[in-house]
Amino acid sequence: MYAGVDCGTQSTKVVIVDTEQGVIGEASHAHRLDEGEGGRREQHPAEWVEALCSAFEDAVAQAKIDPRSIRAIGVSGQQHGMVALDAQGVPLYPAKLWCDTETALHNEALIEKLGGHQACLDTLGLMLQTGYTASKVAWLRDMHPDLYRRIDTLLLPHDYLNYWLTGERVAERGDASGTGYFDTRARTWHHGVFRTIAPDLDPERVLPRLIDSREPVGRVLPEVARQLGLGEDVLVASGGGDNMMAAIGTGNIAPGLVTMSLGTSGTVYAHADHPVIEDSGLVANFCASSDGWLPLVCTMNVTSATTRVRELFGFDIATFGEQVAAAPVGADGVMVLPFFNGERVPALPHATASFVGLTSRNTTPTNLCRAVVEGTTFGLRYGLDSLGPLAARASQVRLVGGGAKSPVWRQVVADVMGVEVICPNVTEAAALGAAIQAVWCDDHIRGKGRTLAELCDALVSLDRETLTRPHAETVPRYQELYRTYRQALAERYGVPA
Numbered sequence: 001m002y003a004g005v006d007c008g009t010q011s012t013k014v015v016i017v018d019t020e021q022g023v024i025g026e027a028s029h030a031h032r033l034d035e036g037e038g039g040r041r042e043q044h045p046a047e048w049v050e051a052l053c054s055a056f057e058d059a060v061a062q063a064k065i066d067p068r069s070i071r072a073i074g075v076s077g078q079q080h081g082m083v084a085l086d087a088q089g090v091p092l093y094p095a096k097l098w099c100d101t102e103t104a105l106h107n108e109a110l111i112e113k114l115g116g117h118q119a120c121l122d123t124l125g126l127m128l129q130t131g132y133t134a135s136k137v138a139w140l141r142d143m144h145p146d147l148y149r150r151i152d153t154l155l156l157p158h159d160y161l162n163y164w165l166t167g168e169r170v171a172e173r174g175d176a177s178g179t180g181y182f183d184t185r186a187r188t189w190h191h192g193v194f195r196t197i198a199p200d201l202d203p204e205r206v207l208p209r210l211i212d213s214r215e216p217v218g219r220v221l222p223e224v225a226r227q228l229g230l231g232e233d234v235l236v237a238s239g240g241g242d243n244m245m246a247a248i249g250t251g252n253i254a255p256g257l258v259t260m261s262l263g264t265s266g267t268v269y270a271h272a273d274h275p276v277i278e279d280s281g282l283v284a285n286f287c288a289s290s291d292g293w294l295p296l297v298c299t300m301n302v303t304s305a306t307t308r309v310r311e312l313f314g315f316d317i318a319t320f321g322e323q324v325a326a327a328p329v330g331a332d333g334v335m336v337l338p339f340f341n342g343e344r345v346p347a348l349p350h351a352t353a354s355f356v357g358l359t360s361r362n363t364t365p366t367n368l369c370r371a372v373v374e375g376t377t378f379g380l381r382y383g384l385d386s387l388g389p390l391a392a393r394a395s396q397v398r399l400v401g402g403g404a405k406s407p408v409w410r411q412v413v414a415d416v417m418g419v420e421v422i423c424p425n426v427t428e429a430a431a432l433g434a435a436i437q438a439v440w441c442d443d444h445i446r447g448k449g450r451t452l453a454e455l456c457d458a459l460v461s462l463d464r465e466t467l468t469r470p471h472a473e474t475v476p477r478y479q480e481l482y483r484t485y486r487q488a489l490a491e492r493y494g495v496p497a
């Protein structure tokens, strides 16, 4: 038995995997998101630990297994969050998350210091975005110099959970590639860039040792094992960023497939066997948590935006879906540019959302619900287009994340992208990917030779019932609406149409 954990923005999920039967237990536990003025988005790492323990207990109960039969655990986590630990391993400040835009000015200053847009691409292989860890470190340096001076180790969310499990402070290349102080071509820390951000911190000490994605972090600590009811010597795999783990959990580990996630964020990515660095800088040249790279586009406003509108009208998820289905394609002329807390792609960290085309006739809850689903999906179409040839070759999109559970949203995605979409049987793809990586790591330690591709073939399957083909009559209508969306972006935010 193996366990996969995914610490997402809204909840932590756990799956229990039997290598013969697949997922036999699944549970999640919510955590709070601290939203403040100026784009602040923070969470306390202690809440992730609490959520992990609760979800783990529930998943084990659902699987009806003795937790002592679990051999290894893999942990996936929301990317980019800054967890700054002191020498005792205590977080000095709440984790500043991927969706925090409070550090936008620090990011702009950092890009300038590094020599501008092209210099960033040349040095790091990606363009620095506000959500990445780099500007968060610069922010702590300027806003809380007393805490900054006490930094002993800088971890990412999944590294922190690995640390809680094992006591080891290490990092894995896929997740580390999203820090902004990592050379994504050479797959290693960029000490020079780190010194630009934090001249008085020694990168050799503060940046954790890098391990490969098939290497273990260590073994679960005895006191943690007792708390979770585990046996002795349970292995902890390297884990990785949630998108890297969902790539594994959707079988996207070789070129030719596209995965799209409708989580708190929206992401769209493909596997590549070489770095993908394009001039606009919209595509993030992240490393995969297998061999290769995972060029990715992330939009910050997906279910975070739909939830905001849903809650405005007091609808539950089912009613919201009914409202979206009841409105016509194009929401009777209402369009939402859903940048409630700024946006990463297009790079508009200071933007606010706009509702466009409202009249006394079309301003209805039904239209507003549909428009926010369409607006967030247009954002992902923009991402898919930015991926270029990698995405253009794909004849199918593998859809994951909470929003993928909605049949009407799946149809909107198929129609807006003009390509068929399908969900995996296990929708918690990042947690499943982490569990698969745990099997891979355990096999490696035991000298068993199963490849990651063999494990994905055995454990990832697609849910044919979710197969959604684009409607021939709706695709051209959405192409037209997407052009209008791009025009609105150009007019309101100055983004090239």
Ligand SMILES: Nc1ncnc2c1ncn2[C@@H]1O[C@H](COP(=O)(O)OP(=O)(O)O)[C@@H](O)[C@H]1O
Pocket: 007, 008, 009, 010, 011, 262, 263, 264, 265, 303, 304, 306, 307, 317, 321, 400, 401, 402, 403, 404, 405, 406, 409
């Ligand atoms: N059927 C649905 N339709 C629309 N949104 C949904 C549906 N089911 C779940 N969600 C939304 O998905 C989000 C959770 O997605 P998830 O991928 O687990 O997020 P994260 O990993 O960022 O925490 C929540 O905002 C939830 O409201």
Ligand SMILES: O=C(CO)[C@@H](O)[C@H](O)COP(=O)(O)O
Pocket: 008, 009, 010, 077, 078, 079, 080, 098, 131, 178, 241, 242, 243, 263, 264, 265, 266, 267, 298
């Ligand atoms: O910042 C990114 C990717 O670069 C986000 O995709 C985060 O990794 C958060 O993921 P979710 O909580 O939305 O799954």
